[in-house]
Amino acid sequence: MLAIWEREKVPVGHILIEENAEAERIGFVLDGLLAMVKTLPDGRRHIIGLLTPADLFGRAFNGKSGYRIEALTDAELLTCPRTPFEELLTRSPEAERLFLLNVLDELDAAREWVMVLGSGKVVQRVASLLLILCRHKVQGAIAPRAPINLHIQLKRVDIAHLLGTSPESLSRSFKQLERDGIIAINTPYNMDVLDLCELTEAAGNALLIEDFGL
Template sequence: MSRRGSAAEGVFLEDIPVDTTLRRHLGELSAEVREALLRIGAIRRVAAGAVVMEDNSLCDELGYILEGTLAMVKHLRDGRRHIIGLLVPTDFFGRLFDGPATFSVEAIGDARLLSFPRAPFEALLGQEPDLERLFMVHLLDELDAAREWLLLMNGPKVVQRVASFLLILLRRMADNASSEVVLPLARKDLAHYLGARPETLSRAFASLARQGAIEPIDAVSGRYRVLDRQMLLDLSGQDLVLE
Protein backbone atom coordinates (compact mmCIF):
# COMPACT_ATOMS: atom_id res chain seq x y z
CA MET A 1 0.00 0.00 0.00
CA SER A 2 1.45 3.36 -1.02
CA ARG A 3 1.06 6.60 0.93
CA ARG A 4 2.50 8.91 -1.71
CA GLY A 5 0.77 12.16 -2.59
CA SER A 6 -1.99 12.00 0.05
CA ALA A 7 -4.64 14.65 -0.65
CA ALA A 8 -5.73 14.96 2.99
CA GLU A 9 -5.09 13.32 6.33
CA GLY A 10 -6.33 9.75 6.16
CA VAL A 11 -6.41 9.65 2.35
CA PHE A 12 -3.79 7.48 0.64
CA LEU A 13 -3.10 6.29 -2.89
CA GLU A 14 -3.46 2.57 -3.64
CA ASP A 15 -1.17 0.54 -5.87
CA ILE A 16 -4.06 -1.02 -7.80
CA PRO A 17 -4.40 -0.87 -11.60
CA VAL A 18 -6.86 1.90 -12.36
CA ASP A 19 -7.78 0.37 -15.72
CA THR A 20 -9.21 -2.76 -14.09
CA THR A 21 -11.43 -0.60 -11.87
CA LEU A 22 -12.50 1.61 -14.76
CA ARG A 23 -13.58 -1.43 -16.76
CA ARG A 24 -15.59 -2.83 -13.86
CA HIS A 25 -17.32 0.39 -12.84
CA LEU A 26 -17.39 2.50 -16.01
CA GLY A 27 -17.55 -0.23 -18.63
CA GLU A 28 -20.23 1.60 -20.63
CA LEU A 29 -17.65 4.19 -21.66
CA SER A 30 -15.60 3.65 -24.80
CA ALA A 31 -12.04 2.36 -24.61
CA GLU A 32 -10.80 5.80 -25.72
CA VAL A 33 -12.58 7.58 -22.87
CA ARG A 34 -11.35 5.01 -20.34
CA GLU A 35 -7.82 5.49 -21.64
CA ALA A 36 -8.14 9.25 -21.21
CA LEU A 37 -9.44 8.78 -17.65
CA LEU A 38 -6.66 6.29 -16.97
CA ARG A 39 -4.07 8.98 -17.67
CA ILE A 40 -5.47 11.32 -15.00
CA GLY A 41 -7.11 9.00 -12.44
CA ALA A 42 -5.89 7.40 -9.23
CA ILE A 43 -7.43 5.05 -6.68
CA ARG A 44 -7.47 6.33 -3.12
CA ARG A 45 -8.04 4.54 0.14
CA VAL A 46 -9.88 6.74 2.63
CA ALA A 47 -9.71 6.09 6.35
CA ALA A 48 -12.82 6.40 8.51
CA GLY A 49 -13.26 9.98 9.66
CA ALA A 50 -11.17 11.51 6.88
CA VAL A 51 -12.44 14.72 5.32
CA VAL A 52 -12.08 14.35 1.56
CA MET A 53 -13.69 17.68 0.66
CA GLU A 54 -13.79 20.73 2.92
CA ASP A 55 -16.88 22.87 3.39
CA ASN A 56 -16.63 26.28 1.64
CA SER A 57 -13.48 25.27 -0.25
CA LEU A 58 -12.69 25.15 -3.95
CA CYS A 59 -12.79 21.50 -4.94
CA ASP A 60 -9.68 20.50 -6.88
CA GLU A 61 -10.67 16.85 -7.28
CA LEU A 62 -13.67 14.82 -8.39
CA GLY A 63 -14.33 11.51 -6.64
CA TYR A 64 -16.21 8.37 -7.71
CA ILE A 65 -17.04 6.00 -4.86
CA LEU A 66 -15.97 2.37 -5.30
CA GLU A 67 -16.53 1.04 -1.79
CA GLY A 68 -17.83 2.42 1.50
CA THR A 69 -20.11 5.30 2.44
CA LEU A 70 -19.36 9.00 2.66
CA ALA A 71 -21.48 11.68 4.30
CA MET A 72 -22.26 15.17 3.05
CA VAL A 73 -22.01 17.31 6.18
CA LYS A 74 -23.19 20.89 6.64
CA HIS A 75 -21.37 22.89 9.31
CA LEU A 76 -23.51 25.55 10.98
CA ARG A 77 -22.21 28.77 12.51
CA ASP A 78 -23.08 27.64 16.03
CA GLY A 79 -20.76 24.65 15.66
CA ARG A 80 -23.39 22.00 14.97
CA ARG A 81 -22.91 19.49 12.17
CA HIS A 82 -25.76 18.03 10.14
CA ILE A 83 -25.56 15.08 7.76
CA ILE A 84 -27.56 16.25 4.75
CA GLY A 85 -27.01 13.22 2.52
CA LEU A 86 -25.13 9.99 1.98
CA LEU A 87 -22.88 8.95 -0.89
CA VAL A 88 -22.65 5.25 -1.76
CA PRO A 89 -20.81 3.25 -4.47
CA THR A 90 -21.30 4.60 -8.02
CA ASP A 91 -21.93 8.14 -6.67
CA PHE A 92 -19.73 11.06 -7.74
CA PHE A 93 -18.81 14.01 -5.57
CA GLY A 94 -17.06 17.28 -6.30
CA ARG A 95 -18.09 20.63 -7.73
CA LEU A 96 -17.22 21.37 -11.36
CA PHE A 97 -17.41 24.61 -13.37
CA ASP A 98 -18.47 26.54 -10.28
CA GLY A 99 -17.47 28.07 -6.96
CA PRO A 100 -16.69 26.58 -3.54
CA ALA A 101 -18.44 23.56 -2.04
CA THR A 102 -21.37 24.25 0.26
CA PHE A 103 -20.76 21.18 2.47
CA SER A 104 -17.94 18.86 3.42
CA VAL A 105 -17.60 15.22 2.39
CA GLU A 106 -16.44 12.90 5.17
CA ALA A 107 -15.82 9.16 5.30
CA ILE A 108 -18.19 7.34 7.66
CA GLY A 109 -16.07 4.19 7.45
CA ASP A 110 -13.10 3.05 5.41
CA ALA A 111 -13.73 3.69 1.72
CA ARG A 112 -12.10 3.48 -1.71
CA LEU A 113 -12.45 6.15 -4.37
CA LEU A 114 -11.51 6.83 -7.95
CA SER A 115 -10.05 10.33 -7.87
CA PHE A 116 -9.65 12.72 -10.82
CA PRO A 117 -8.07 16.20 -10.75
CA ARG A 118 -10.68 18.84 -11.50
CA ALA A 119 -9.12 20.79 -14.38
CA PRO A 120 -8.18 17.78 -16.58
CA PHE A 121 -11.56 16.17 -15.89
CA GLU A 122 -13.40 19.36 -16.88
CA ALA A 123 -11.40 19.51 -20.11
CA LEU A 124 -12.14 15.85 -20.85
CA LEU A 125 -15.82 16.39 -20.10
CA GLY A 126 -15.99 19.02 -22.82
CA GLN A 127 -14.34 16.70 -25.36
CA GLU A 128 -16.16 13.42 -24.75
CA PRO A 129 -19.99 13.35 -25.12
CA ASP A 130 -20.26 9.90 -23.49
CA LEU A 131 -18.50 11.12 -20.37
CA GLU A 132 -20.57 14.30 -20.35
CA ARG A 133 -23.74 12.19 -20.53
CA LEU A 134 -22.55 10.01 -17.62
CA PHE A 135 -21.92 13.09 -15.51
CA MET A 136 -25.31 14.59 -16.41
CA VAL A 137 -26.95 11.37 -15.24
CA HIS A 138 -25.05 11.82 -11.98
CA LEU A 139 -26.46 15.33 -11.60
CA LEU A 140 -29.97 13.99 -12.11
CA ASP A 141 -29.26 11.35 -9.45
CA GLU A 142 -28.26 14.17 -7.10
CA LEU A 143 -31.61 15.86 -7.71
CA ASP A 144 -33.39 12.57 -7.01
CA ALA A 145 -31.41 12.19 -3.78
CA ALA A 146 -32.44 15.71 -2.71
CA ARG A 147 -36.10 14.86 -3.36
CA GLU A 148 -35.68 11.63 -1.40
CA TRP A 149 -34.27 13.62 1.52
CA LEU A 150 -37.31 15.92 1.52
CA LEU A 151 -39.60 12.90 1.39
CA LEU A 152 -37.64 11.16 4.12
CA MET A 153 -37.85 14.08 6.54
CA ASN A 154 -41.53 14.65 5.69
CA GLY A 155 -42.55 11.77 7.94
CA PRO A 156 -43.77 13.16 11.30
CA LYS A 157 -43.06 9.84 13.06
CA VAL A 158 -39.66 8.22 13.42
CA VAL A 159 -40.99 4.86 12.22
CA GLN A 160 -42.07 6.56 8.97
CA ARG A 161 -38.60 8.05 8.48
CA VAL A 162 -36.96 4.69 9.15
CA ALA A 163 -39.25 2.96 6.65
CA SER A 164 -38.48 5.63 4.03
CA PHE A 165 -34.75 5.33 4.73
CA LEU A 166 -34.84 1.55 4.30
CA LEU A 167 -36.67 1.94 0.97
CA ILE A 168 -33.99 4.38 -0.21
CA LEU A 169 -31.23 1.96 0.82
CA LEU A 170 -33.02 -0.91 -0.90
CA ARG A 171 -33.14 1.05 -4.14
CA ARG A 172 -29.62 2.44 -4.02
CA MET A 173 -27.50 -0.20 -2.30
CA ALA A 174 -29.08 -3.64 -2.51
CA ASP A 175 -28.42 -6.18 -5.23
CA ASN A 176 -31.42 -6.42 -7.56
CA ALA A 177 -31.82 -10.09 -6.68
CA SER A 178 -31.61 -9.44 -2.94
CA SER A 179 -33.79 -7.77 -0.34
CA GLU A 180 -30.97 -7.27 2.14
CA VAL A 181 -29.73 -3.85 3.22
CA VAL A 182 -26.83 -2.81 5.41
CA LEU A 183 -27.13 0.36 7.45
CA PRO A 184 -24.25 2.66 6.39
CA LEU A 185 -24.27 4.52 9.72
CA ALA A 186 -23.82 3.56 13.34
CA ARG A 187 -27.08 3.73 15.32
CA LYS A 188 -26.10 6.98 17.06
CA ASP A 189 -25.23 8.65 13.75
CA LEU A 190 -28.33 7.25 12.04
CA ALA A 191 -30.50 8.63 14.84
CA HIS A 192 -28.93 12.05 14.32
CA TYR A 193 -29.41 11.74 10.55
CA LEU A 194 -33.11 10.90 10.97
CA GLY A 195 -33.75 13.47 13.67
CA ALA A 196 -34.44 10.94 16.45
CA ARG A 197 -33.06 9.66 19.72
CA PRO A 198 -31.19 6.32 19.59
CA GLU A 199 -33.75 4.60 21.82
CA THR A 200 -36.62 5.90 19.67
CA LEU A 201 -34.81 4.63 16.59
CA SER A 202 -34.45 1.17 18.14
CA ARG A 203 -38.16 1.08 18.91
CA ALA A 204 -38.93 2.02 15.30
CA PHE A 205 -36.86 -0.88 13.95
CA ALA A 206 -38.50 -3.24 16.45
CA SER A 207 -41.95 -2.02 15.38
CA LEU A 208 -41.19 -2.64 11.68
CA ALA A 209 -39.95 -6.13 12.55
CA ARG A 210 -43.05 -6.95 14.65
CA GLN A 211 -45.32 -5.92 11.79
CA GLY A 212 -43.47 -8.17 9.37
CA ALA A 213 -41.99 -5.50 7.11
CA ILE A 214 -38.37 -6.38 7.94
CA GLU A 215 -36.35 -8.92 9.89
CA PRO A 216 -32.91 -8.46 11.45
CA ILE A 217 -30.15 -10.63 10.03
CA ASP A 218 -27.50 -9.13 12.27
CA ALA A 219 -28.80 -6.10 14.12
CA VAL A 220 -25.37 -5.39 15.63
CA SER A 221 -23.78 -4.89 12.21
CA GLY A 222 -26.94 -3.29 10.85
CA ARG A 223 -27.97 -5.99 8.36
CA TYR A 224 -31.69 -6.37 7.66
CA ARG A 225 -33.89 -8.21 5.18
CA VAL A 226 -36.94 -6.47 3.75
CA LEU A 227 -39.80 -8.97 3.83
CA ASP A 228 -42.61 -6.83 2.45
CA ARG A 229 -41.76 -3.78 0.34
CA GLN A 230 -45.38 -2.73 -0.05
CA MET A 231 -45.90 -2.81 3.70
CA LEU A 232 -42.73 -0.78 4.15
CA LEU A 233 -44.02 1.74 1.62
CA ASP A 234 -47.40 1.93 3.40
CA LEU A 235 -45.73 2.38 6.78
CA SER A 236 -43.48 5.11 5.41
CA GLY A 237 -46.52 7.28 4.77
CA GLN A 238 -45.14 8.45 1.43
CA ASP A 239 -48.19 10.40 0.30
CA LEU A 240 -46.32 11.71 -2.75
CA VAL A 241 -46.10 8.25 -4.32
CA LEU A 242 -48.63 7.90 -7.17
CA GLU A 243 -50.05 4.58 -8.21
Protein backbone atom coordinates in the same frame (compact mmCIF):
# COMPACT_ATOMS: atom_id res chain seq x y z
CA MET B 1 -5.42 10.25 -21.62
CA LEU B 2 -6.66 8.40 -18.57
CA ALA B 3 -3.50 9.18 -16.71
CA ILE B 4 -5.24 11.87 -14.71
CA TRP B 5 -7.30 9.29 -12.86
CA GLU B 6 -5.91 7.87 -9.69
CA ARG B 7 -7.13 5.08 -7.48
CA GLU B 8 -6.91 5.73 -3.76
CA LYS B 9 -8.03 4.28 -0.47
CA VAL B 10 -9.11 6.39 2.47
CA PRO B 11 -9.80 5.32 6.07
CA VAL B 12 -13.03 5.85 7.97
CA GLY B 13 -13.39 9.40 9.21
CA HIS B 14 -11.19 10.83 6.49
CA ILE B 15 -12.29 14.20 5.17
CA LEU B 16 -12.09 14.45 1.41
CA ILE B 17 -13.45 17.95 0.93
CA GLU B 18 -13.65 20.48 3.71
CA GLU B 19 -16.70 22.63 4.25
CA ASN B 20 -16.70 25.93 2.36
CA ALA B 21 -13.60 25.02 0.41
CA GLU B 22 -12.99 24.69 -3.30
CA ALA B 23 -12.97 21.04 -4.20
CA GLU B 24 -9.52 20.15 -5.45
CA ARG B 25 -10.47 16.74 -6.62
CA ILE B 26 -13.41 15.10 -8.28
CA GLY B 27 -14.06 11.42 -7.96
CA PHE B 28 -16.19 8.33 -8.04
CA VAL B 29 -16.92 6.07 -5.12
CA LEU B 30 -15.77 2.55 -5.94
CA ASP B 31 -16.37 0.96 -2.58
CA GLY B 32 -17.45 2.08 0.87
CA LEU B 33 -19.71 4.87 2.00
CA LEU B 34 -19.24 8.63 1.99
CA ALA B 35 -21.49 11.31 3.42
CA MET B 36 -22.16 14.97 2.80
CA VAL B 37 -22.00 16.54 6.24
CA LYS B 38 -22.95 20.02 7.31
CA THR B 39 -21.56 21.16 10.64
CA LEU B 40 -23.67 23.69 12.51
CA PRO B 41 -22.05 26.43 14.58
CA ASP B 42 -23.41 24.85 17.75
CA GLY B 43 -21.40 21.75 17.01
CA ARG B 44 -24.29 19.59 15.90
CA ARG B 45 -23.72 17.86 12.60
CA HIS B 46 -26.27 17.08 9.97
CA ILE B 47 -25.93 14.53 7.20
CA ILE B 48 -27.39 15.85 3.96
CA GLY B 49 -26.93 12.78 1.84
CA LEU B 50 -25.01 9.60 1.23
CA LEU B 51 -22.62 8.67 -1.53
CA THR B 52 -22.59 5.01 -2.50
CA PRO B 53 -20.49 3.16 -5.09
CA ALA B 54 -20.87 4.62 -8.60
CA ASP B 55 -21.77 8.02 -7.15
CA LEU B 56 -19.83 11.11 -8.09
CA PHE B 57 -18.54 13.60 -5.54
CA GLY B 58 -16.84 16.98 -5.64
CA ARG B 59 -18.17 19.85 -7.64
CA ALA B 60 -17.25 20.97 -11.07
CA PHE B 61 -17.72 24.56 -12.25
CA ASN B 62 -19.87 25.98 -9.52
CA GLY B 63 -17.69 27.14 -6.70
CA LYS B 64 -17.34 26.09 -3.15
CA SER B 65 -18.85 23.14 -1.45
CA GLY B 66 -21.35 24.05 1.25
CA TYR B 67 -20.74 20.80 3.08
CA ARG B 68 -17.99 18.44 3.98
CA ILE B 69 -17.38 15.15 2.20
CA GLU B 70 -16.45 12.53 4.76
CA ALA B 71 -15.79 8.81 4.69
CA LEU B 72 -18.23 6.94 6.92
CA THR B 73 -16.41 3.68 6.28
CA ASP B 74 -13.08 2.72 4.80
CA ALA B 75 -13.51 3.56 1.15
CA GLU B 76 -11.95 3.11 -2.24
CA LEU B 77 -12.10 5.94 -4.74
CA LEU B 78 -11.24 6.90 -8.26
CA THR B 79 -10.29 10.56 -8.29
CA CYS B 80 -8.71 13.21 -10.46
CA PRO B 81 -7.84 16.90 -10.03
CA ARG B 82 -10.68 19.29 -10.67
CA THR B 83 -9.21 21.41 -13.45
CA PRO B 84 -8.31 18.56 -15.82
CA PHE B 85 -11.73 17.11 -15.18
CA GLU B 86 -13.42 20.33 -16.22
CA GLU B 87 -11.24 20.46 -19.31
CA LEU B 88 -12.22 16.91 -20.13
CA LEU B 89 -15.88 17.85 -19.95
CA THR B 90 -15.28 20.84 -22.18
CA ARG B 91 -13.39 18.83 -24.77
CA SER B 92 -15.65 15.81 -24.82
CA PRO B 93 -19.42 16.27 -25.23
CA GLU B 94 -19.87 12.57 -24.53
CA ALA B 95 -18.22 12.91 -21.14
CA GLU B 96 -20.23 16.01 -20.41
CA ARG B 97 -23.43 14.17 -21.29
CA LEU B 98 -22.58 11.36 -18.88
CA PHE B 99 -21.79 13.88 -16.19
CA LEU B 100 -25.09 15.65 -16.84
CA LEU B 101 -27.07 12.44 -16.51
CA ASN B 102 -25.30 11.69 -13.26
CA VAL B 103 -26.14 15.11 -11.88
CA LEU B 104 -29.77 14.67 -12.92
CA ASP B 105 -29.89 11.44 -10.94
CA GLU B 106 -28.39 13.17 -7.93
CA LEU B 107 -31.06 15.83 -8.26
CA ASP B 108 -33.77 13.19 -8.18
CA ALA B 109 -32.20 11.63 -5.11
CA ALA B 110 -31.99 14.98 -3.34
CA ARG B 111 -35.65 15.72 -4.09
CA GLU B 112 -36.58 12.31 -2.81
CA TRP B 113 -34.91 13.17 0.47
CA VAL B 114 -36.84 16.40 0.62
CA MET B 115 -39.98 14.30 0.38
CA VAL B 116 -38.87 11.90 3.08
CA LEU B 117 -37.73 14.56 5.51
CA GLY B 118 -40.69 16.83 4.96
CA SER B 119 -43.48 14.46 5.70
CA GLY B 120 -44.63 12.52 8.63
CA LYS B 121 -43.39 10.95 11.76
CA VAL B 122 -40.08 9.34 12.58
CA VAL B 123 -41.27 5.77 11.92
CA GLN B 124 -42.29 6.79 8.43
CA ARG B 125 -38.89 8.30 7.73
CA VAL B 126 -37.14 5.19 9.02
CA ALA B 127 -39.33 3.00 6.83
CA SER B 128 -38.56 5.23 3.86
CA LEU B 129 -34.84 4.90 4.46
CA LEU B 130 -35.12 1.12 4.59
CA LEU B 131 -37.14 1.19 1.38
CA ILE B 132 -34.43 3.15 -0.38
CA LEU B 133 -31.79 0.74 0.86
CA CYS B 134 -33.86 -2.20 -0.37
CA ARG B 135 -34.21 -0.55 -3.75
CA HIS B 136 -30.45 -0.21 -3.97
CA LYS B 137 -30.08 -3.86 -3.07
CA VAL B 138 -32.55 -5.47 -5.42
CA GLN B 139 -31.64 -3.01 -8.17
CA GLY B 140 -34.63 -3.49 -10.39
CA ALA B 141 -34.70 -7.23 -10.02
CA ILE B 142 -38.09 -8.29 -8.74
CA ALA B 143 -37.76 -9.33 -5.16
CA PRO B 144 -39.96 -12.27 -4.26
CA ARG B 145 -41.65 -12.32 -0.89
CA ALA B 146 -38.38 -13.58 0.53
CA PRO B 147 -36.76 -11.45 3.21
CA ILE B 148 -34.24 -8.88 2.07
CA ASN B 149 -31.07 -8.76 4.11
CA LEU B 150 -29.60 -5.34 4.67
CA HIS B 151 -26.11 -4.43 5.76
CA ILE B 152 -26.34 -1.05 7.42
CA GLN B 153 -22.93 0.55 7.33
CA LEU B 154 -23.99 3.50 9.43
CA LYS B 155 -23.84 4.07 13.14
CA ARG B 156 -27.13 4.87 14.83
CA VAL B 157 -26.03 8.45 15.43
CA ASP B 158 -25.36 8.94 11.74
CA ILE B 159 -28.69 7.47 10.69
CA ALA B 160 -30.35 9.73 13.22
CA HIS B 161 -28.65 12.83 11.82
CA LEU B 162 -29.52 11.71 8.33
CA LEU B 163 -33.20 11.42 9.21
CA GLY B 164 -33.27 14.56 11.30
CA THR B 165 -33.97 12.83 14.59
CA SER B 166 -32.19 11.49 17.68
CA PRO B 167 -30.60 8.07 18.23
CA GLU B 168 -33.11 7.33 20.99
CA SER B 169 -36.16 7.99 18.86
CA LEU B 170 -34.52 6.05 16.06
CA SER B 171 -34.03 3.01 18.25
CA ARG B 172 -37.67 3.10 19.31
CA SER B 173 -38.80 3.30 15.71
CA PHE B 174 -36.72 0.29 14.76
CA LYS B 175 -38.18 -1.64 17.64
CA GLN B 176 -41.68 -0.70 16.62
CA LEU B 177 -41.09 -1.93 13.07
CA GLU B 178 -39.77 -5.16 14.55
CA ARG B 179 -42.79 -5.54 16.87
CA ASP B 180 -45.04 -5.06 13.84
CA GLY B 181 -43.28 -7.96 12.14
CA ILE B 182 -42.03 -5.80 9.29
CA ILE B 183 -38.32 -6.19 9.96
CA ALA B 184 -36.04 -8.41 12.02
CA ILE B 185 -33.04 -6.86 13.76
CA ASN B 186 -30.16 -9.29 13.87
CA THR B 187 -27.46 -6.88 14.98
CA PRO B 188 -27.54 -3.08 14.96
CA TYR B 189 -25.84 -3.26 11.59
CA ASN B 190 -27.75 -6.13 10.05
CA MET B 191 -31.48 -6.53 9.60
CA ASP B 192 -33.95 -8.33 7.42
CA VAL B 193 -36.90 -6.71 5.72
CA LEU B 194 -39.64 -9.30 6.08
CA ASP B 195 -42.55 -7.63 4.34
CA LEU B 196 -41.89 -5.08 1.65
CA CYS B 197 -45.56 -4.21 1.24
CA GLU B 198 -46.10 -3.46 4.89
CA LEU B 199 -42.86 -1.52 4.94
CA THR B 200 -44.19 0.64 2.14
CA GLU B 201 -47.37 1.06 4.11
CA ALA B 202 -45.38 2.12 7.17
CA ALA B 203 -43.52 4.67 5.07
CA GLY B 204 -46.82 6.44 4.57
CA ASN B 205 -46.64 5.63 0.89
CA ALA B 206 -44.25 8.50 0.43
CA LEU B 207 -42.21 6.17 -1.72
CA LEU B 208 -44.43 4.09 -3.90
CA ILE B 209 -43.94 0.40 -4.22
CA GLU B 210 -44.16 0.87 -7.96
CA ASP B 211 -40.53 1.86 -7.79
CA PHE B 212 -39.75 -1.80 -7.35
CA GLY B 213 -41.82 -2.88 -10.29
CA LEU B 214 -44.01 -4.91 -7.96
